[in-house]
Amino acid sequence: MNKESANSLTMRIVIGMIAGILLGLMFQAILPKDGDLIIPLGFVDFYVKGFFIDGLFEIGGQIFITSLKMLVVPLVFVSLVCGTCSLTDTSKIGSIGGRAISLYLLTTAIAISIAILAGILIAPGTGVNMAADITFSASEAPTLTEVIIGMFPSNPFDAFAKGNMLQVIVFALLFGIAVALAGDAGERIAKTFDDLNEIIMRLVIILMNLAPYGVFCLMTTLFSELDPSAFANLAVYFFTVLGVLLLHALVTYPVILKLLTGLNPVTFIKKMRTTAMFAFSTASSNATIPSTLNTTTKKLGVGNSIASFTVPMGATINMDGTAIMQGVATVFIAQVFNVDLTITDFLMVIVTATLASIGTAGVPGVGLIMLAMVLAQVGLPVEGIGLIIGVDRLLDMVRTAVNVTGDSMVTVIVGKAEGELNTDVFNSTDDTSDDRIDFHHLKDK
Template structure:
């Protein structure tokens, strides 16, 4: 069971219908019948689809990482792939936030809107999130604790809370142990391969029968609740984020695919479109990971040993789209506050955002947590995040799509480099 063109078209149609229906109903969102439709139809079918996908995330990640490590075969080669993957991810994240800050400084989205800092949303965010909330706890977590938390003390708890970094770490240990066992572990390897076939069949069955209706529900409820009212007030901020996302997607990923992987970017987008559509509707890199893996392996022909290692790692630490939001939001909030960020402060924003993309990977609401860290580092009030929450759900859909596309881009690059290296070795022999 594979992701085909028919399913891709169905998802795209569902997304368009969801946007149209949600936008039409948004001005009537306070009416009881619209609230009923939103809660018991749009949200119901959307959350059922999302829960079915989340149900498969942990088994897919765990089994995929184990098989990825086993298929690489050489722990030294695995280390090389891991370091190269991490370097690519950090580099693209730094480029992403730099692009975002340049766009924001050119378009000046916060000029003449200082009154937004006195809004009720700012005070509510300060009370609910910064004073004893999850964001406040995350800001207090030190680098040492972040590193310590990479290794799980209880793998069952890590799986129960979907702590992806800990699951990945445990899966790597299992994979290396299977490699060390050699012939003695052959039956265990076969068991993991059969388990992978089973979980991927379930994932693709969910996609075949529920993806379109689920995507429609998720997008429709997002537009009913957010609508375009908040966009009108924060229009320039909204445009800046979308423009920076498009530039990064087209120029950075396009160049990487075209000149490093030596593939057509149009071919890449066409074949990876199903995963991009699901990413847009779910707003979760983890939720779309099972579909992203299957699409990359079947449509982009990325070998499982590369895809199974690179993409789950990217879903946890690669946040180019999120970094773009942080860059634009930081400049936006600085302009609201009447503060001109110095060059050193802008460099600080880039560094903090890149480091935080790894350090806060397991924290719920990671984008806003990372933004709070960035704002605090340059002396801005993190409570101002409350201003952009109203439209964050809509932007989250687009930046998740960019995040997931970035994961597949790097997986394709490493796959092609590995293939060329192997071909060169055979030619020399």
């Protein structure tokens, strides 16, 4: 391995991730289990648990996540305003949105179909003994009508404060169109927003340079608390979901990309590595938006007028990874409760989960809410969700990586269709977005 690749952001994140996992597992090994302590209880409570896990690493990881989320609203708003006011024909917004939403729904339907098929063939719920005291209650999901009405903000500043991405997107689109129609005043404002966009992207690069340390803290905290027994009891379910997630990311997306654009899917997957790792470590599509936008525009060559629209929309409504979990989980829970689902039931699961990906957009705990809707639709007990919660945290990280890969794939396809894709940048082997920041010489060029 040469020095350049060893120092790349991707490699540094991998090192931070592996180091965090190993340290977390070491902490878990020395934490008290059933009163059998490897080292004195006082030392464990104060130093290992109190100072390191709940203190130093928890603080470091949460500061990293919070810093990423801090950038999401201003980045999306400024980028989308810049992209919208730069469009020569604002009617293209409808074309861009229509293509993006259609592709997001298509990939979600494909994802849950593959998941259901895998669940039927592998049968992860066969022989599982259901606990008698399983309980789970999911929040009620809003209707599609309520979501559409809620997309339009009565107070845009309240939408900014609450991070309501659909409302931020709508307001940014309207604001960008107004800027484009405002003549000389609009041109002056557009230049200001271009400058703001450049500054915010610099902030993104700063955080990306600090990512290995944030990922290290997040992995240490997570793997010090994972329950190995939960994975042992649900191993077949866990690896079924994991296998379908990897299949969808590494086979379905590349095939769709190749068929619709003719671009090299291997190049796409390689350039998605860093962003996928961001998504895995944060388990949040919204928190990964800065990295996703940076990758789609700087590495994949998509115009900002496209990426600034499709990426935030995808982070909000694209639920491929969640759909895969729902498909396998539905079959798993049906098998545990010895309920035979018909072909009609399976078709209903596909339709419900696909439409629910938009109908529950932006709702906290959206994955479990959607699963509760699906289970209720086919007459399965919602309490069965309690069976899979123990292993859902790690799967959530993987499906977030799948979701952002899907967001980027759709962005490339829409960019190609709209003539806003620089194929030279896409095919380039130079990682121009992997900027290194010298914090000792900030003004050096």
